[in-house]
Amino acid sequence: MSSPKPPMYIYHLPYEERRKLCQLLDQRSKWEQLGKHMNFDDLTIAGLKTEVFRRQSPANELLTMWGQLNHTVLELFILLNRISLYPGMALLRAFVDDKYHVLIKEDNMPERAAKLQIRDPKVPTANFNKSAAKTLSKRPNIDQTTDNNVTKNGHLVANNSSPNAPVVQRDSSKVLSACVASSAGATPHIPYPELEIATENWNAHHILGQGGFGIVFKGTWKWTQVAIKRLETKEQSRKDFSELIRQSVTELHCLNAYRHDNILPLYGYSIGGPHPCLIYQYMPGGSLDSRIRTRDHSKVLSWPTRLKIATGTARGLQFLHTTLHGNKPLIHGDIKSANILLDLMDQPRIGDFGLAREGPERHYTHIQVTKVQGTLPYLPEEFLRSKQFSTKIDTYSFGVVLFELATARSPAGDNKRLLKDQVVNHPQENLLQLKDAKAEGGEFIFAELVRIGKTCVQKRAKDRPEMVSVLLLLDKVAV
Numbered sequence: 200m201s202s203p204k205p206p207m208y209i210y211h212l213p214y215e216e217r218r219k220l221c222q223l224l225d226q227r228s229k230w231e232q233l234g235k236h237m238n239f240d241d242l243t244i245a246g247l248k249t250e251v252f253r254r255q256s257p258a259n260e261l262l263t264m265w266g267q268l269n270h271t272v273l274e275l276f277i278l279l280n281r282i283s284l285y286p287g288m289a290l291l292r293a294f295v296d297d298k299y300h301v302l303i304k305e306d307n308m309p310e311r312a313a314k315l316q317i318r319d320p321k322v323p324t325a326n327f328n329k330s331a332a333k334t335l336s337k338r339p340n341i342d343q344t345t346d347n348n349v350t351k352n353g354h355l356v357a358n359n360s361s362p363n364a365p366v367v368q369r370d371s372s373k374v375l376s377a378c379v380a381s382s383a384g385a386t387p388h389i390p391y392p393e394l395e396i397a398t399e400n401w402n403a404h405h406i407l408g409q410g411g412f413g414i415v416f417k418g419t420w421k422w423t424q425v426a427i428k429r430l431e432t433k434e435q436s437r438k439d440f441s442e443l444i445r446q447s448v449t450e451l452h453c454l455n456a457y458r459h460d461n462i463l464p465l466y467g468y469s470i471g472g473p474h475p476c477l478i479y480q481y482m483p484g485g486s487l488d489s490r491i492r493t494r495d496h497s498k499v500l501s502w503p504t505r506l507k508i509a510t511g512t513a514r515g516l517q518f519l520h521t522t523l524h525g526n527k528p529l530i531h532g533d534i535k536s537a538n539i540l541l542d543l544m545d546q547p548r549i550g551d552f553g554l555a556r557e558g559p560e561r562h563y564t565h566i567q568v569t570k571v572q573g574t575l576p577y578l579p580e581e582f583l584r585s586k587q588f589s590t591k592i593d594t595y596s597f598g599v600v601l602f603e604l605a606t607a608r609s610p611a612g613d614n615k616r617l618l619k620d621q622v623v624n625h626p627q628e629n630l631l632q633l634k635d636a637k638a639e640g641g642e643f644i645f646a647e648l649v650r651i652g653k654t655c656v657q658k659r660a661k662d663r664p665e666m667v668s669v670l671l672l673l674d675k676v677a678v
Contacts, residue, residue, distance in 0.1 A: 203296045209266030209275060216290050217262065223287045224258035232282045234261050241525055241557055246452045273299065386455060386465060391472025393420060394427055401429070412443045412553075413474075417481060424481040425466060429474045446553030450477065453552035457522060457529060461515030463540060463550035482548060484541025487600070491536060491607045491635075502641025503678045504545050505604045509648060510673045511547040512539055516597060517666040519549075520558075520590045528558040530588065534596035535577050535610070536603050558590055565589035565660070576610035576617050581660050591660040594669065598655025605648040607635035619656050622649060647676045 212220075224230040234244045239261075247257045262275075272294045279287045280302045288303045397418030398405050407415045413430045420427075430447060454465035469476040484490065487508060490500055500508070512534075520528040531538075532554040540548045554573060559566045565587040571578070577596040581587045599610050602622045612618045625633060634645045651672050657663045664672075 203298075204294070207272040207294045209262055209270055209272060212262075212266075212272055212291075212294070216294075217259075220287050220290050221256045221258040221262070223284060223290075224261075225256055228257075229282060229284055230258035230261050233258075233278060233284075236278045236281050237261070237265055239264075241527075243448060243452065245456065245524065246448070277302070386451065387467040389420070389467040389469045389476075389478055391469050391474075391476070394418065394469055394472075394476055394478070397425065398427060412446065420466075420478065424483070426479045426481045428477045428479070430476065431474065447475070447477070449555055450552045453529065453555050456524060457519055459515055459518045461511045461518070461547055461549060463548040479550070480548075482540035482550075483543050484545050486537050487539040487541060487547065487603075488536035490541060490545075491603055492609075496637070499637045500545065500604075502638055502644040505638075505641075505648070506644050506673065506676055506678060508539070508541070508545065508547045509601055509604055510670065512549060512600065513597065513666055513670040513673055515547070515549045516593055517670050519555075520593070520666050523561075525557070526560050528590055529555055530558045530590055531555050531593050531596075532588075533573050533577075534593050534600065535574050536600055539600070556588065558588065565591075574610075576612070576619070579656075579660065580658065587660070589660060590665060591663045594655050594663045594666055595660075597666070597669065598652040598663075601648045601652030601655065605635065605645050605652065606633045607637060608633075623653060623656065644676065644678070647673075651676075 221230075224233060230247075231244055234247065243264075247260050265275075272291055273296070276288055276291045276295045276299060279285075279291070283304070285304045292300060292303065395401065397420040398416045401416060405416045405418060407417050407426060409415070413428050416427045416429065418425050418427050430443060451465070451468065454463070458464070463482070464480040466478045466480060468478065485498075490498055493499060516531065516534070519531060522529075531549065531552065533551060534549070538549065538551040540550050542548065556568070565581075566589070568586045568588045571583060571586060573582075573592075573596075575583075577599050579592060579595040582592050599619055602608075602618050603610060606618065606622065608618050608621070610618045612621055622633060630646065630649060631642065633649075634642070651669065654672075655663055655669060
């Protein structure tokens with residue numbers, strides 16, 4: 200009996216076979232179907248569609264993204280079976296073990312193919328490299344051949360595969376760059392040396408902030424002030440690296456697809472240098488979080504300005520919820536004062552779309568997710584306990600932001616009581632005790648921010664208003 204073929208990685212596929220396969224996949228957009236079987240989300244697939252307008256192959260970009268995450272030709276062969284692209288399987292026949300050739304549907308082997316246990320792929324639980332030795336003399340079980348490295352969004356997680364498999368982190372910048380480029384669409388590419396000049400070679404004096412996945416610098420590019428997020432991949436686990444890819448790709452998709460006066464503009468991206476970068480409009484007003492809690496009296500927000508910020512943020516959120524792509528809203532998922540940025544005139548812009556996800560179709564109230572992400576004091580109970588994801592999560596988070604605008608207190612509260620609980624349970628007759636004393640006057644606006652905030656943080660999701668209704672309530676508040 201011949202020895203089994205060693206696994207071939209997608210990026211080692213010969214040029215001619217890859218070219219012909221991409222032609223097949225690009226016909227009738229079969230690559231979209233394949234992308235869904237690879238468990239890429241709709242936003243990622245929508246970003247790849249822009250390759251057509253650039254006269255590029257979406258299928259080739261899809262294979263690049265999946266291949267850079269160490270997937271094999273055998274995995275691809277099996278997914279082609281699931282979308283019934285048998286000519287494509289025939290192109291890969293020479294690169295997979297003979298025992299899998301039965302999957303290529305031919306007139307003389309329908310019964311044999313039918314006996315294989317082919318089920319709709321979910322998140323795979325079995326590792327092919329562990330199970331292969333047990334199945335050498337048996338018909339292959341398709342659900343045992345898919346590597347367990349795929350998560351919901353088609354990104355890499357913990358790997359127990361062959362010791363000969365390349366380690367992703369050895370080439371992590373290349374992987375991240377490939378994913379960013381595939382998601383950029385028509386967003387301009389900015390050469391890395393220009394960003395070095397813009398930031399005076401990443402001078403520490405230009406640092407605006409630092410997060411888990413990068414550092415944000417202020418820079419001057421083409422005589423324009425910009426904010427540059429330099430994505431970092433050093434000393435990260437595979438899980439962290441996968442999450443960095445997912446959030447970067449999601450942010451690119453969202454800022455490309457949703458353009459609005461109250462959404463932070465993306466100017467460009469940069470790959471090819473030591474670090475991939477995202478370049479945004481600079482917001483000289485800083486974050487709402489820093490302005491609410493400032494000790495600089497000159498930066499204290501007046502009450503009319505607080506109302507303007509609340510109204511603008513609500514306008515941006517309702518735009519995300521009502522501008523439907525594929526009959527689905529976009530849910531930000533991480534609305535908080537730190538992610539609301541202010542321009543020179545203190546107009547708000549919603550930023551940081553790394554946790555954004557598509558919501559349910561119109562006739563459903565929510566979707567079920569497998570993981571809770573976000574910032575704890577801003578998240579409602581039905582999401583924390585039951586992982587029910589809907590537009591009402593953004594409504595709840597926005598309600599907490601309204602309480603911050605009214606009180607200037609931390610959303611985490613004090614004495615083990617969240618700000619939401621402090622405000623909701625405070626006696627109505629003594630409500631002014633919670634008012635931010637740094638800003639003079641504004642008793643009526645304060646009371647309205649609290650009143651509307653309370654409607655947003657109702658315990659039951661169905662009792663909370665949609666953001667369109669919240670915007671209308673804020674618009675009616677007289678200054």
